[in-house]
Amino acid sequence: MFDNYRDVDERYVTDTTLVDVEGLHFSRGENDIFRGVDLRIPKGKITAVMGPSGTGKTTLLKLIGGQLVPDAGRVCIDGEDVHGLSRRALFRMRRRMGMLFQSGALFSDLSVFENVAFPLRVHTDLPEAMVRDIVLMKLQAVGLRGARNLSPAELSGGMARRVALARAVALDPELVLYDEPFVGQDPISMGVLVQLIKTVNQALGLTAVIVSHDIKETLSIADYVYIIADGQVMAHGTPQTLDVNRDARVKQFVHGEPDGPVPFHYPAPDFYRDILATKGERP
Amino acid sequence: MIRPIASLGRGTLEALSALGRASMFLAQSAVGIPSREGWHLWLRQMHFIGVMSLAIVLVSGLFIGMVLGLQGYTILVGFGAEDALGQMVALSLLRELAPVVAALLFAGRAGSALTAEIGLMKATEQLTSMEMIGIDPLRRIVAPRLWAGFISMPLLTVGFSVVGIWGGYLVGVQWLGVFDGSYWSNMQSSVAFVDDILNGMLKSVVFGLVVTWIAVFQGYDLIPTSEGISRATTRTVVYSSLAVLGLDFVLTALMFGELG
Amino acid sequence: MKRSKMMEFGVGLFVLAGILGMVFLGLRVSGISLGVPQDTFTLQANFANIGGLKSGSRVAMAGVTIGRVSDVALDTEWLDARVTMELDEDLEGKISRDSTASILTSGLLGEQYVGLSVGGDPEMLEEGDTIRDTQQALVLEQLIQQFVSNMTSD
Ligand SMILES: Nc1ncnc2c1ncn2[C@@H]1O[C@H](COP(=O)(O)OP(=O)(O)OP(=O)(O)O)[C@@H](O)[C@H]1O
Numbered sequence: 017m018f019d020n021y022r023d024v025d026e027r028y029v030t031d032t033t034l035v036d037v038e039g040l041h042f043s044r045g046e047n048d049i050f051r052g053v054d055l056r057i058p059k060g061k062i063t064a065v066m067g068p069s070g071t072g073k074t075t076l077l078k079l080i081g082g083q084l085v086p087d088a089g090r091v092c093i094d095g096e097d098v099h100g101l102s103r104r105a106l107f108r109m110r111r112r113m114g115m116l117f118q119s120g121a122l123f124s125d126l127s128v129f130e131n132v133a134f135p136l137r138v139h140t141d142l143p144e145a146m147v148r149d150i151v152l153m154k155l156q157a158v159g160l161r162g163a164r165n166l167s168p169a170e171l172s173g174g175m176a177r178r179v180a181l182a183r184a185v186a187l188d189p190e191l192v193l194y195d196e197p198f199v200g201q202d203p204i205s206m207g208v209l210v211q212l213i214k215t216v217n218q219a220l221g222l223t224a225v226i227v228s229h230d231i232k233e234t235l236s237i238a239d240y241v242y243i244i245a246d247g248q249v250m251a252h253g254t255p256q257t258l259d260v261n262r263d264a265r266v267k268q269f270v271h272g273e274p275d276g277p278v279p280f281h282y283p284a285p286d287f288y289r290d291i292l293a294t295k296g297e298r299p
Numbered sequence: 300m301i302r303p304i305a306s307l308g309r310g311t312l313e314a315l316s317a318l319g320r321a322s323m324f325l326a327q328s329a330v331g332i333p334s335r336e337g338w339h340l341w342l343r344q345m346h347f348i349g350v351m352s353l354a355i356v357l358v359s360g361l362f363i364g365m366v367l368g369l370q371g372y373t374i375l376v377g378f379g380a381e382d383a384l385g386q387m388v389a390l391s392l393l394r395e396l397a398p399v400v401a402a403l404l405f406a407g408r409a410g411s412a413l414t415a416e417i418g419l420m421k422a423t424e425q426l427t428s429m430e431m432i433g434i435d436p437l438r439r440i441v442a443p444r445l446w447a448g449f450i451s452m453p454l455l456t457v458g459f460s461v462v463g464i465w466g467g468y469l470v471g472v473q474w475l476g477v478f479d480g481s482y483w484s485n486m487q488s489s490v491a492f493v494d495d496i497l498n499g500m501l502k503s504v505v506f507g508l509v510v511t512w513i514a515v516f517q518g519y520d521l522i523p524t525s526e527g528i529s530r531a532t533t534r535t536v537v538y539s540s541l542a543v544l545g546l547d548f549v550l551t552a553l554m555f556g557e558l559g
Numbered sequence: 560m561k562r563s564k565m566m567e568f569g570v571g572l573f574v575l576a577g578i579l580g581m582v583f584l585g586l587r588v589s590g591i592s593l594g595v596p597q598d599t600f601t602l603q604a605n606f607a608n609i610g611g612l613k614s615g616s617r618v619a620m621a622g623v624t625i626g627r628v629s630d631v632a633l634d635t636e637w638l639d640a641r642v643t644m645e646l647d648e649d650l651e652g653k654i655s656r657d658s659t660a661s662i663l664t665s666g667l668l669g670e671q672y673v674g675l676s677v678g679g680d681p682e683m684l685e686e687g688d689t690i691r692d693t694q695q696a697l698v699l700e701q702l703i704q705q706f707v708s709n710m711t712s713d
């Protein structure tokens with residue numbers, strides 16, 4: 017199926033792999049979310065993970081971060097099996113990662129400034145003046161330097177997400193996992209964030225994983241793309257190769273067409289039958 | 300026929316596994332070296348858990364002492380033994396009422412707040428994001444609260460006793476005319492420091508640990524929805540009240556049982 | 560910064576109040592004496608029956624508290640109760656040798672205490688001396704028994 021991208025794949029394989037996911041299986045109750053997912057996140061590159069809502073992209077990031085444990089398969093970061101680590105070693109590894117949560121997840125009892133300063137304070141011995149400089153720099157980058165004294169409850173959804181982004185990169189981690197960084201942003205801040213993620217990645221050589229539904233923005237900065245659907249990797253490749261992919265499902269997703277082989281609905285019995293089923297109970 | 304038995308079995312298994320989780324939770328959060336900021340975090344919680352509970356505990360202690368003075372007087376005066384009022388007030392407060400009532404108030408005032416706070420942190424993914432930053436929330440969030448509750452409880456109990464004894468004095472001596480000297484001297488000759496005061500404090504230490512443990516565990520273990528939070532808050536108050544009363548019986552039997 | 564200072568102050572006050580409360584309970588409520596043991600004057604007395612007297616009970620003279628019982632033990636030689644009392648040291652050399660110690664009850668059901676009444680002997684009791692003349696506690700059951708047997712023998 018991927019015959020026509022062989023040349024691309026070979027070039028990709030020559031990069032060093034930072035995160036290696038092999039044969040990942042994961043289920044929640046009856047719901048099989050992953051049925052054998054393999055993917056590799058190359059070091060120093062921006063990798064995008066896309067897929068229909070509810071396919072488990074957030075779940076994948078949580079598996080990489082070691083918050084969830086897979087039923088089978090492994091996740092290796094820099095050669096270490098994340099789920100084989102002791103609690104202490106896992107926490108040590110997480111210091112090298114930053115994660116932007118889909119919900120932002122700012123600490124509600126700390127101010128914006130203290131939220132961004134938090135990773136610096138707990139993991140470094142930097143003097144207060146240095147912490148201040150770094151925090152203001154990060155807040156400036158997301159355009160919220162002026163909001164540093166607000167409490168998270170006083171922020172809008174988009175602002176909270178930008179603060180969370182500043183916090184995720186406060187320590188300049190080797191690996192940053194962005195869960196939907198562009199949601200709720202106006203076109204201007206969206207453009208700024210896209211630029212920010214790209215510059216952070218290029219200037220510091222950070223590895224980034226972006227989960228996003230904003231296809232245009234994501235494809236514009238991603239070096240490599242995985243599309244996940246139905247618990248498996250449906251397609252992967254560079255943005256250019258995906259754009260010209262002739263597979264109907266990939267085409268539907270990349271071009272955002274409502275009708276096609278990828279279902280829009282959560283698995284459910286036939287709509288018509290479902291409606292008829294309540295017939296007897298109607299007044 | 301089978302179903303009630305099966306559900307009983309399932310309930311028992313669930314209760315046991317919850318107890319196991321709670322014990323591991325306690326062990327993981329209470330041990331370990333406090334972080335650099337540990338002192339400051341603890342202080343903050345002492346403020347929210349201890350200082351903020353002081354008012355309700357002191358006011359309740361005053362009223363309970365006054366009621367004891369009034370009731371004790373009307374009973375004792377029938378035997379011409381109203382001089383024994385001080386002894387009665389002090390012993391009932393020190394041995395039973397102060398540790399138990401202060402712990403019940405504490406469960407309602409601080410315990411429920413702890414559960415809701417931690418539960419909301421869980422629901423808004425603050426605990427998970429802290430884990431992802433590489434900080435163990437058991438150490439950072441739970442441990443200071445656990446220690447603050449554990450230390451506040453005996454202090455609150457002391458306050459309750461002192462104010463209660465003073466309340467009994469107000470009613471008995473100032474209002475009903477029990478002789479001042481006999482209120483105190485009777486008390487002094489019957490209250491033993493170790494047997495009565497320290498045993499009462501020991502009770503309050505145990506209650507403090509149990510109530511805070513239940514509260515933070517319920518918060519940490521709840522289902523992260525608004526309904527889950529409200530249920531867990533109720534569970535905190537119910538479970539800790541039952542635990543306090545049950546443990547009080549056990550501790551009383553151990554401490555005072557053989558005295559007769 | 561300012562708020563956190565206030566908080567520290569509040570918590571400090573709270574802990575201090577707790578400790579002071581504990582001191583109050585110890586000194587005023589249970590009546591233990593802290594610090595250097597006060598200079599006291601020790602006397603002893605043997606009683607045939609001490610009833611409910613315990614260590615910590617009051618010792619009074621003319622109704623005024625002058626000390627407490629520090630120890631109650633069985634005298635293995637005489638098989639009666641040996642009570643040690645610690646009195647105000649001001650009283651040393653002021654209690655005559657023929658003084659009486661009796662175990663009294665305040666009210667009908669109240670606590671029991673030791674009452675001292677002075678005699679007329681010019682010689683005074685010294686530290687560690689024993690009061691010879693003692694009166695045992697009134698035990699209600701014995702009184703009733705006596706009363707009943709008197710009635711029947713009449
Ligand atoms: N806590 C949970 N308990 C049970 N099922 C869950 C839980 N969280 C997620 N799921 C299920 O797991 C599946 C994947 O969820 P996930 O949040 O990973 O989706 P997603 O790909 O991130 O979707 P979106 O793009 O909308 O954020 C969903 O079908 C959801 O029903």
Ligand SMILES: [Mg+2]
Nearest residue numbers: 073074075118
């Ligand atoms: Mg998601």
